[in-house]
Amino acid sequence: MLELAADLVPLLxxxxxVAAVTVTRVARSAPRGVGASLAVTRDARVLGSISGGCVESDAVMLGLDVLRTGGIRRARFGFTDDGAVTPIAAGLACGGAVDVVAYRLDETMRPALEDVRAGREATLRLDLDGVPLELHHAAPPRLVILGAGEHAAALCRLGAAAGFAVTVCDGWALLVTRERFPDATELVVAAPHEYLAGLPSPDxxxxxxxxxHDERLDVPxxxxxxxxxxxxxxxxxxxxxxxxxxxxLRGAGVTDAELSRLHSPLGLDxxxxxxxxxxxSVIxxxxxxxxAAGxxxxxxxxxTRLHLIADDTAPESSCAVRSA
Incomplete structure (x- = not known):
């Protein structure tokens, strides 16, 4: 649910x-893992996803039911443990199952949502009818782009879309503008090596x-x-x-061990x-x-041919949805 903070805070x-439907357990395999959430408003506006689309409609109905009646609702989407088939819905196309909980958002959740929207790490701990639920959201990974040409503008757009907090740095203020880099988290006018020397919390x-594209800037x-x-x-x-x-770089004192870390030419073929x-290709x-993937x-x-969250402990059974 925290990953939807940018959209949820304005609604609050x-x-x-707004109701959220959050995955609390994955059995066998599923497109998304524990903590993945879908949110729905009373007029059926939908934010986020808990699967690849195969059970979204049932999750929306669960959320709308919470908004209509109040309280907490739990359900299982996918294979049931006993193999019984219910008429509610088809399950996950990947053959797994997810347990979910649906609950209404309230003001107690605002501080964590505000932190995430501001790019900070946050943890939200909920007590849902005596059952604890903890949601954690790490600060986004950082992408530092040195140079502000057309390739940098494209990399900023795709990097932001991929979930990176993007910093663009160039010594030429004419290029480092919000119009050219609307998706950047931070714009810096400075010599690239000087900015890197003071880079906060590199990890x-x-x-x-x-x-x-200039060796006088590239090398330092x-x-x-x-x-x-x-x-x-x-x-x-x-x-x-x-x-x-x-x-x-070797002439500037860079060792072979340091140079071995460099990805250049940059990008996959x-x-x-x-x-x-x-x-x-760069992202x-x-x-x-x-x-560490090939x-x-x-x-x-x-x-499996898909990147799925897997738990092979669940038994094979019929595809169905079970509501608590």
Whole structure:
């Protein structure tokens, strides 16, 4: 539910009644995990999702019932433990099941929602008819883009859409504008290496991408970035540029161990050429690196073909929905 904070806080401000339906348990496999939520207003406006779409209508009806009658409602969507089939709905297409709880939002939830909307980590602890429910939302991962050209603008758009808090830094104020980067969390006019030297709280969830296209800026920025405890450092450039830049970095004192951390040329080979296609390849490489994934097509991998939340302890049975 916390992931919907940007939409839920304005509804609370306006006094709009809202119910949330939150996943509390996953059996076998499901498209989303524990904590995933869908919210619904009394006039059936729907925010978020608890599955790939296969049980959303039943979740909406559960939420509307809570808004109509009050109280707490619980249900299971998917396979039942005893194999009985109910006429309520088809279950999850992936063959699993999720337990959910539906409840009405109130003002006690506002502080956690406000924290998430502001980009801060937050934990919400609820007591739903004596059953505790804890929802945690980590601060978003950070993407630091150095350079403010067209590729940077495309990377900012896709990075924000992928859930990153995006910082764009360039020494040229004419380029670092809200009009060019409407989705950026932060805009910085500074020399890239100077900004990186004072980067607050760099960590493994921080990615730095150098797109300045100028060796006078690239080399000091990369030398600084490669010595930070960030999870990803990448730089755009053709292979000849990459080789020349590597020699310059070694000449500037960067060790081979530090240089081995550099992702350059930046991005996965998707065959694209536009700024948007290039940005997609960069985000794909960052995500693959963060998850230590091979970035191979799912159809080439053994087992399930979807990234599903799995719990193989649940028995096989008939696909159905069971309400508590």
């Amino acid at each position: 401000d306006a006094g709009v009644p 493994a969830r921080t990615a730095v991408c150098v797109l300045t 920025a990369l030398r600084t970035a490669l010595r930070l405890p960030v999870g990803f450092v990448g730089a755009m450039g053709a292979r000849a540029t990459v080789a020349r830049r590597a020699a310059l 998707l065959g694209g050429s536009t700024p948007e296609e290039t940005a997609l 794909a490489e960052i995500v693959a690196s963060r998850n 970035a191979r097509p799912l159809r080439e991998l053994p087992g």
